[in-house]
Amino acid sequence: MVGCTRGGGFPYWMTADASRVDLSGGAAMTGTAPSQPRSSGQQQGSAAAAATSAGQELGMAESGLSAAGAAFVSAIIVNPLDVAKTRLQAQAAGVPYYQPSQMASLGPDAILSDFRCSPSCTRGVSFGSEPVCPPDCFQYKGTLDVFLKVVRQEGFSRLWRGTNAGLALAVPTVGIYLPCYDLFRNWIEDFTQNNAPGLTPYAPLVAGSGARSLACIACSPIELARTRMQAYKEFRPGVKPPGMWKTLLGVLSPLAISSQNGQNYRALWTGVGAQLARDVPFSAICWSTLEPIRRKLLGIVGEEGDAVSVLGANFAAGFVAGSLAAGATCPLDVAKTRRQIERDTQKAMRMTTRQTLADIWGSGGLKGLFTGVGPRVARAGPSVGIVISFYEVVKYALHQRQIS
Numbered sequence: 001m002v003g004c005t006r007g008g009g010f011p012y013w014m015t016a017d018a019s020r021v022d023l024s025g026g027a028a029m030t031g032t033a034p035s036q037p038r039s040s041g042q043q044q045g046s047a048a049a050a051a052t053s054a055g056q057e058l059g060m061a062e063s064g065l066s067a068a069g070a071a072f073v074s075a076i077i078v079n080p081l082d083v084a085k086t087r088l089q090a091q092a093a094g095v096p097y098y099q100p101s102q103m104a105s106l107g108p109d110a111i112l113s114d115f116r117c118s119p120s121c122t123r124g125v126s127f128g129s130e131p132v133c134p135p136d137c138f139q140y141k142g143t144l145d146v147f148l149k150v151v152r153q154e155g156f157s158r159l160w161r162g163t164n165a166g167l168a169l170a171v172p173t174v175g176i177y178l179p180c181y182d183l184f185r186n187w188i189e190d191f192t193q194n195n196a197p198g199l200t201p202y203a204p205l206v207a208g209s210g211a212r213s214l215a216c217i218a219c220s221p222i223e224l225a226r227t228r229m230q231a232y233k234e235f236r237p238g239v240k241p242p243g244m245w246k247t248l249l250g251v252l253s254p255l256a257i258s259s260q261n262g263q264n265y266r267a268l269w270t271g272v273g274a275q276l277a278r279d280v281p282f283s284a285i286c287w288s289t290l291e292p293i294r295r296k297l298l299g300i301v302g303e304e305g306d307a308v309s310v311l312g313a314n315f316a317a318g319f320v321a322g323s324l325a326a327g328a329t330c331p332l333d334v335a336k337t338r339r340q341i342e343r344d345t346q347k348a349m350r351m352t353t354r355q356t357l358a359d360i361w362g363s364g365g366l367k368g369l370f371t372g373v374g375p376r377v378a379r380a381g382p383s384v385g386i387v388i389s390f391y392e393v394v395k396y397a398l399h400q401r402q403i404s
Helices: 039-054 060-092 100-104 142-152 157-161 163-195 198-231 244-255 261-269 272-301 307-326 332-339 345-350 351-370 373-403
Strands: 123-129 128-131
Touching: 039 060, 039 163, 039 272, 039 332, 060 142, 060 157, 060 332, 060 351, 060 373, 142 157, 142 332, 142 373, 163 198, 163 244, 163 351, 163 373, 198 244, 198 261, 198 272, 244 261, 244 307, 272 332, 272 351, 307 332, 307 373, 332 351
Parallel strands: none
Antiparallel strands: 123 128
16 A cells, blocks of 8 residues: 555556555565666656655555445445355255245135246146245245345345345455455565565465454354345245344344353354354465466556556456355355354254265265355355455545545
């Protein structure tokens, strides 16, 4: 977040020469080796960057604001894909999306809204004036099928179910994650360059893992609420599904009679082990892939690139890295979802990630481990791309504000 502007109004850290964001006081450049002879123009540019870095760098608060804004935008855009992924994984775990008791007691006064048939369905039977589907028509067969059935059966707004929890999760998570990643990476790069230069390329991997661990542990209860809100369908007509706080209270209420209150609150961190097992490798894969791709693309764009090309390079790098990381960690995401949707709180607290993965493999094989991989990858790629691009835009805006 160092502030030397070059052609096109870009700060130095948005050009190909800037390899990392500086949170600790000094420009870090990898475009030209210190020992190489450089032209007078390059020397002047470096001198300007060094001269402006001390007074114009952005601190942790500004970085957190940039990251939180990026997460806010991303969470709203990709939430329907998150709903589809969670529904597919919950269905594989045995969560029903119809009520057998209602189907068994259909009569003149029955509520048929949960069984309303699609006009294209050839298996519907007529009860009164409405065609009604058999229960297996409510089984989700893929991402688009989830979208169609959720809209038809529950309404268009249900595709954004859990958005409030997603925003409550994304803002603090990314607000912790990206600034800590920048900070850890800078520290690790400085240390390894002075003591073990061969380890410097691994700085993004280690920094991403550490930063993600902190964010996961801090925000795990909100992730638990979001998963449950997206996984379960409200069958009672006219009844609003529970929100984030009511969902969390529902997790604690079965344990309310216990005198071990400290143990009770552990239930709010149900599945945190699986979440860490998913997110730490995700971050390690994502950042170790994103950084070299981004530097390569920014190198192709060059210092003369305009705003669109620089932001496009950030988005493309984030999209590729996020997609690869999401696909590789899908089995751990399935395990996390299965642990967090378990209604029996005591059983959920006894479950382990290893045992859950073994159960999924035993019941569904490789296909079971990769349930929901399509919407997960489709969500993660754009999400990471949006976050990285928007993060850079907000940093640039804050940087310009500091200058003015």
